[in-house]
Amino acid sequence: MLSRACTHALLRHNPLSEQRAAPAGGQDDADVVALPGLPHRVALRRSQLLDPAKPSHRLEWAFYDLVNAADARSYGEVFNSFADLEPGCVDHYRAALGRRVWLVGPLVQARTDDNIAGAGGCLRWLDGKPRGSVVYISFGTFTHFSPAERRELARGLQLSGNNFLWVVSGEDTDVSSHWMPEGFADLISERGLIFRGWAPQTRILNHPAVGAFVTHCGWKSVLEAVSAGVPLVTWPRYADQFYNEKLIVEVLKVGVSLGSAEYASKLEVRDSLISGETIAGAIGGVMGDNEVAEAMRKMAKELRAKARSATGKGGSSYEDVGQLIQELLARRSSVVRA
Template identity: 65%
Template sequence: MTIKDEQQPLHILFFPFLAPGHLIPVADMAALFAARGVKCTILTTPVNAAVIRSAVDRANEAFRSTDAPAIDITVVPFPDVGLPPGVESVPALNSDAEGDKFFHAIHRLREPFDRFLAENRPDTVVADSFFDWSLDAASENGVPRLAFLGSSMFARACSNSMLRNNPAEAAPDDPDALVALPGLPRRVELRRSQMMDPKKRPEHWAFFQRVNAVDQESYGELFNSFHDLEPDYFEHYTTTLGRRAWLVGPVALASKDMATRGTNGLSPDADGCLRWLDAKPAGSVVYVSFGTLSLSSPTELRELARGLDLSGKNFVWVIGGAATEESEWMPDGFAELMARGERGLIIRGWAPQMLILNHQAVGGFVTHCGWNSTLESVSAGVPMVTWPRYADQFYNEKLVVELLKVGVGVGSADFASKFEARRVIGGEAIAEAIGRVMGDGEGGEAIREKAKELGEKARGAVEKGGSSYDDVGRLVDELMARRSSVNA
């Protein structure tokens, strides 16, 4: 449905968590709803507004020739909690102590959130699940809350099982012991070391239990996913668990800003990247990126460099701007390999990931399995080499490798944040996984063919008549009907 002939368009407030992996899909989602005639407002802080400004401006520019309302960004000050100026986002945090201050600031955002609801009375708020207090605030203002965490349905179902049953508690005290998650459509097992340990992280465990409960009490939940990707888990989530859900993705396909979305400062290395790819044969390049929240030790970087060299494949490797000096990790001969520029290209800083993944030269993606990256790879029809670190990433690896069969794991075994140590993956294992995904063997051909099929289904889902296009329309219809009944 497109809203027409209404005195006031439906108004949705989007309230994303302060991290690029949460902000970017919300900006894309706002563009999806705005294209259907919905007035969309994004509430965030100055530094985070800069991250999505380009994408929002490009969307509004595209809307000028239509009757779609412009997307607004409402900026509120980041609370003063003793963090350095400009530290307003998770990637900028350098210690657990800064993390504690940051979450104190998150709670203090309730006051401007309350004030916006009271003054503007939106028809609904799409609030990040990590703002668990936003349900009470929305209820007090008579506004229904839709939760959005930016994860897969499979991961949310696994997380629900873990938080309700704590199966690791009864497992052997062995990091490599297999732990089954009960109550899911198919058997899902993880090593104990791949799961959050409630004894090591009691505060995190309690927080995620609260988040899960609050989301279940909300009006419903939005997912950056599509029905053909995880149909069994949509059925499980909505029927077995009784939770209301709309699948509206892949939302990145709504973006009018493939080059600079998610940043206010593209890497200077990015300009030459696409020209470099143009000179490479189709499917010959492996793309390597671990998102905005992962840090690698010098030893890990060294083994990854060895793995890329051993694989024999061309590569584009994105290394965060704060990475250690090359002299600390670069193996012998690698500098010469890079200097010639024939086999490899390193990008320091922010890369145009969607443009890279959709380039015909790219035939594989070494990824941390963050959901945004995973879904962007699916949308591009590119198979994955999976290397999860923490959060929902081990669940997403299970989905990619075991259910969808569009990837191969490197053997990552430790649930560990960027401040924690983990076992190092050897270069030989990395090279083997790349070879299995991009090589000439029968298994690689099947993985690539499956990835291509999923890419076609992903693109079809957001087109007119597709499942995600229809879910957006159904939600808009329901919210309009709710407004009419409330105002009657």
């Protein structure tokens, strides 16, 4: 919900256009832009925002504009979320935006992942690792990393000293050694596993050996991590991912940001490169033996309990589903009578 509210604020107010109207010198990509009228402060660099002035962003801007207009015309909106995950957002939608809204989540993958090729071996590998010792890395199907980015991620895993399970999918399934730092292939045999293709993510995140999730902040992945009580290391790329990062790191405080600064789709070339040292530091911020990391892990476990409570009888999402059904039945009856 917060990401949709952010998109609405960006489309409606477009603070980037106000910056462009400012005197010369006020258009640096590092400038911080605060989105107005939200239940939480959301401030991002200009470079992290969808910008209709950039030719590569115009089609996506037009798409979100159409979606926003369709939402405004609709009877209401149903979100795969729950009240405790996005505090203040329900009231914002109903009061500030004047929209009906129901939260019915978390709805995560219900089926087992046993039919996924290699799932059994992956889970058996986790069975042999100590509790909370494994960093899980996955960026979804549509996120592409350059060889240089994969090399720095590999360096970060080397430097972190943690066990790791790294899922590579789509175009990134090329795991040939040309991008691997020296010694990484040997490291895989010692404390790592690279899994090619679609992974049993729900079961992985719920495995007791997993202690952190390095993610692109896609909403499905966020929900699965929250439902499993796993803290996150955030590496957003485009779409709603930078907004989701704000929710994870600044509102819920269950994650550490890698400092990704560029909104760019898989078709765009990124100018910046996040170093292996930065990646290792962020992993340590979640997996470390210190008060901050411990508080983050505790908060993640509390969110897991709230997620389960939300869909149980009497929970917030349970009640919203009932309310939604009643309202739709009443609306259908009124249409039939008319």
